[in-house]
Amino acid sequence: MKKLYKHETKQIFAYVLADERTLIIESIFGDELEIPLYSLFFKYFPKLQGLKIIAVDENPSDIIDLFFQVLRDVTAEEYQYQLSDTLTVSLAGNQIHSETVTLATTQDKSLLIATRNEGKTREFKAFFSHLGYTVKNLNDFPELPDVAETGMTFEENARLKAETISELTGELVLADDSGLMVDVLGGLPGVWSARFAGPHATDAANNAKLLHELASTAVTPEKRTAKFHTTLVVAAPDKPSLVVEGEWLGAIATIPKGDDGFGYDPLFVDEATGKTAAQLTLAQKNKVSHRALALEKLLTKWPDWQKS
Numbered sequence: 420m421k422k423l424y425k426h427e428t429k430q431i432f433a434y435v436l437a438d439e440r441t442l443i444i445e446s447i448f449g450d451e452l453e454i455p456l457y458s459l460f461f462k463y464f465p466k467l468q469g470l471k472i473i474a475v476d477e478n479p480s481d482i483i484d485l486f487f488q489v490l491r492d493v494t495a496e497e498y499q500y501q502l503s504d505t506l507t508v509s510l511a512g513n514q515i516h517s518e519t520v521t522l523a524t525t526q527d528k529s530l531l532i533a534t535r536n537e538g539k540t541r542e543f544k545a546f547f548s549h550l551g552y553t554v555k556n557l558n559d560f561p562e563l564p565d566v567a568e569t570g571m572t573f574e575e576n577a578r579l580k581a582e583t584i585s586e587l588t589g590e591l592v593l594a595d596d597s598g599l600m601v602d603v604l605g606g607l608p609g610v611w612s613a614r615f616a617g618p619h620a621t622d623a624a625n626n627a628k629l630l631h632e633l634a635s636t637a638v639t640p641e642k643r644t645a646k647f648h649t650t651l652v653v654a655a656p657d658k659p660s661l662v663v664e665g666e667w668l669g670a671i672a673t674i675p676k677g678d679d680g681f682g683y684d685p686l687f688v689d690e691a692t693g694k695t696a697a698q699l700t701l702a703q704k705n706k707v708s709h710r711a712l713a714l715e716k717l718l719t720k721w722p723d724w725q726k727s
């Protein structure tokens with residue numbers, strides 16, 4: 420139920436969706452408020468939607484006050500907080516959380532995704548535009564080289580892509596190395612997912628090869644279990660990269676279904692809904708996918724990493 424929360428200078432409408440993990444916030448004036456990116460809130464509400472969510476360069480005490488009103492309401496717990504350079508939170512007199520306040524500037528926030536894959540980029544854009552970032556990919560920089568994926572693991576390849584491009588550009592760079600792991604194929608195509616049917620294989624050729632490899636496998640979904648894996652690496656000059664991963668469980672269909680998504684999406688059946696990833700809308704896929712789960716983790720670590 421939508422409820423009005425008031426502070427001296429700001430008022431918001433907020434409500435929690437039935438999944439209890441998505442907090443929707445609306446400004447009653449229709450203007451854009453900036454919400455601080457505190458990891459505490461992402462623990463409770465990995466999905467914040469509505470207003471522009473960014474890291475701010477001042478203590479946004481009014482917004483944080485509103486957030487705690489919402490949190491107390493939703494959890495029925497009497498959270499107390501103190502905010503200076505550090506946000507300290509206590510419950511029943513015990514400190515339960517402490518983190519450094521993010522001092523990022525709100526100007527010119529841009530994120531370069533080290534990929535030429537527009538399918539991935541669409542998913543990242545939907546996510547990071549909520550956080551106030553302008554998202555670009557390597558197709559905006561034709562002069563940058565293709566980084567060879569010579570690693571044997573998702574992390575090695577994601578590091579290669581993120582760190583090489585960050586060194587070359589001096590930018591904040593995120594890379595995704597991902598793939599489909601099919602149990603009966605011993606985890607293949609795995610890191611070779613993009614190249615399963617050959618060096619510059621199309622999605623259609625990779626899908627055909629996958630169906631061919633599984634043709635002799637009993638048709639029951641239990642024999643065709645699989646997962647999507649993503650490892651994300653964020654790299655910036657002169658500091659250790661941030662690494663997170665996410666997985667999405669499912670099975671491989673016997674015929675492709677659905678028109679959305681990219682890659683193996685028409686063949687990957689989501690365990691929870693029984694639909695293929697290509698039958699989900701972008702918004703639905705972005706709630707449950709391997710990439711979405713990795714991004715959720717990334718957000719909880721992002722503020723402290725940015726300060727480091």
Ligand SMILES: O=c1[nH]c(=O)c2ncn([C@@H]3O[C@H](COP(=O)(O)OP(=O)(O)OP(=O)(O)O)[C@@H](O)[C@H]3O)c2[nH]1
Nearest residue numbers: 534535536595596597598599612613681682683684
């Ligand atoms: O149906 C899919 N839905 C997904 O959500 C998904 N995520 C990854 N994949 C597959 O795995 C390869 C990754 O390989 P990959 O990480 O090297 O990416 P890529 O080569 O396409 O682009 P780049 O980021 O390296 O430039 C991709 O090409 C796809 O075939 C997916 N397929």
Ligand SMILES: [Mg+2]
Nearest residue numbers: 536568596613
């Ligand atoms: Mg690749």
